[in-house]
Amino acid sequence: MSGLGLFFAILGAALAALLAGAGSARGVGMAGQAAAGVVTDQPDMFGRVLILQLLPGTQGIYGLLIAFVAMNNLGIMSGNPEVSCSLLKGLAYLGACLPMAIVGYISAINQAKAAVASIALVSKRPDQFGKSMLFPAMVETYAIFALLISILALNGVGAI
Amino acid sequence: MREEYIYAVARVRGKEQKLLSAPVMDSLVSASGVGDALRILSDHGWGEGEVTVSGIDEMFKAERKKTWEFIGELVKDMSVFDVFLYANDYHNLKAAVKETARMETRDSVFIDRSECTIDAETIRRALKDHDYGSLPEEMAPVAAEALDVLLHTGDGQLADIIVDRAALARIREAGAKSDNEIIRMYAELTVACANIKTAIRSCLMKKDKAFLNRALAPCDSLDVADLAQAASESTDAIYEYLGRTTYAEAVPEIRKSPSAFERWCDNLMIRKIRPEIHHPFTIGPLAAYILARDNEIKCVRMILSGKVNDLSVDSIRERVRETYV
Known part of the structure; x- marks a missing residue:
């Protein structure tokens, strides 16, 4: 069963990049559709709606960051993978990556819903752009919490 | 969540801003004449160039066409x-x-x-x-x-x-x-209001129950058999029956006149679709926009008709419907 630990550790890194990235891709796509709808009739709104469209994209970056940290700890980045990684350690890596993977996916979709609603708000009330940014930004809080926990856990696992 | 309508709803949000608001309707009602009213409409993008009284029908036709062409751009399957x-x-x-x-x-x-x-x-x-x-x-x-x-x-x-x-x-x-709430509501309200109008008209024309049973269409919010029975008796029996239904609030309007009842129906529809202004994901805002445009055209037609026939401002105002925005 040699290498099973490494497999689970890489699975964790992959899930963090995959789920958070998939959530962001879907979220940015949803907000992009709404943004394109607004810009069709109001081209001057481009700058404002673009910012709102990008908000659900951050989870993908966080997922990528967690994947990098995990792979760096495992020596994959330097070309010396920790083949001797125990099953327990590998599962611990997987567990450490899951907060970012799961919360990243869910928060990206929900942030996109808030962003779509905010884009509709901005299209009707351009003067409310500042406030409209806050609604989707609130969802970001939970993605940041997940990022924090995943980083702390990865650091802890690295010391095993 | 239906992601396929996100773009369409965003487009509709932009168009909603071009719908005639209550203050604009009021300025149309207060316009000094039909020419003045047509100028206000032209300022809000109605008609192509200058519209004359003889071109009013064409203007309405063009406005209705604009609505359906716009919706056609957004939805692949128009059968909905x-x-x-x-x-x-x-x-x-x-x-x-x-x-x-x-x-x-x-x-x-x-x-x-x-x-x-x-x-x-x-x-x-x-x-x-x-x-x-x-x-x-x-x-x-x-x-x-x-x-x-x-x-x-x-x-x-x-x-x-x-x-x-x-x-x-x-x-x-x-x-x-x-599967859309707005479309279900529209269908039910349309059938129920048509049944009520038919029942009142048939009662005034002293039509028998057999005629009423043939004329009234089944619907969920009214018991058609009870309505036909009431209509075969008297208008008071209709009012008494409607008083026991969800259309109780319509009774005072029906007593006033058929046009007051029609206005009540249109206003009820607008009030029911208004929450769609805040829905970003369903087909509801598109359906609501179609109904809002329809209501808007009907309302403008009524105002212009009043102006052409020299009706007083108060008399026209009584007929004006609530607006969606």
Whole structure:
């Protein structure tokens, strides 16, 4: 069963990049559709709606960051993978990556819903752009919490 | 969550801002004359260039066409909105039945293809040739029956009732099949309000219960048998029956006049669709926009008609509907 630990550790890194990235891709796509709808009739709104469209994209970056940290700890980045990684350690890596993977996916979709609603708000009330940014930004809080926990856990696992 | 409508709803949000608001409607009502009202409409993007009194009908036609062309740009499968067009299809059927029976041609009474699910020419040809295969399966037997009744009895009212009831049944069926709350509500309210109008009119014309049973279309919010019974007795019996239904608030309006009741129905529809202003993901805002535009055109038509006929501002204001935005 040699290498099973490494497999689970890489699975964790992959899930963090995959789920958070998939959530962001879907979220940015949803907000992009709404943004394109607004810009069709109001081209001057481009700058404002673009910012709102990008908000659900951050989870993908966080997922990528967690994947990098995990792979760096495992020596994959330097070309010396920790083949001797125990099953327990590998599962611990997987567990450490899951907060970012799961919360990243869910928060990206929900942030996109808030962003779509905010884009509709901005299209009707351009003067409310500042406030409209806050609604989707609130969802970001939970993605940041997940990022924090995943980083702390990865650091802890690295010391095993 | 239906992501396919996100772009469409965002486009609709932009268009909603161009709908005539209550203050604009008020300025139309207060306009010094029809020319002044047309200028205000022109400022809000109505009509192509300067519109004269003789071009008012064309302006309305163009505005309705604009709505359907816009929705057509956003939705691949327009059949979801067929429910809003069935009334026009059956209007054309009524006109075609009369045209065929009386052997006279009146192109102007037919509604344009862009506002129907089936071309008026197809209906006219089917009736003329007595070959109903080209008509939708729900329409074919109705067309045959209405033409047969008109040819054999000469009773235009009976032929109209056959077609109107079929139209309502089709609207109700389309509403029942829809998974959208707005479309279901539209179908139910349309059928119920039409039934109430028919019941009142039939009662005033002293029609018997057999006629009423034939004229009233089934719906969920009214017991058609009870309504027919009440209408065969007296208008007070209708009011008493409606007082026990969800249409109790309509009774004072019905007592005032048919146009007051019609206004109540239109306002109720607008109030029910208004929450769609805040829904970003469903087809609801698109359906609501179509209904809002329809209401807007109806309202402007009423105001301009009042101006053309020199009605007082107060009299016109009484007829004005609530606006969506």
